[in-house]
Amino acid sequence: MTTCTICEGDFDLELEGGDVGCIGILPVAFCPTCKAGIMDYADQFRYLELDDEEPDEMCRSDHCEFDK
Secondary structure: OOOOOOOOOEOOOOOOOOHEEEEOOOOEEEOOHHHHHHHHHHHHHHHHHOOOOOOOOHHHOOHHHHHH
């Protein structure tokens, strides 16, 4: 079992998926749910980098407390 760096939940890397590695020198582990969230966040960030205009509402999460 591996512990997710974000949610601190335990997951089985071989059975459930997820990812382990390092960001710089910091070891990290992401469960499948947190990994999907990180990838979605990165996609939104890349969209904002590529487009100088205000992004449309489809790229914003309705459940994110920072968007309110």
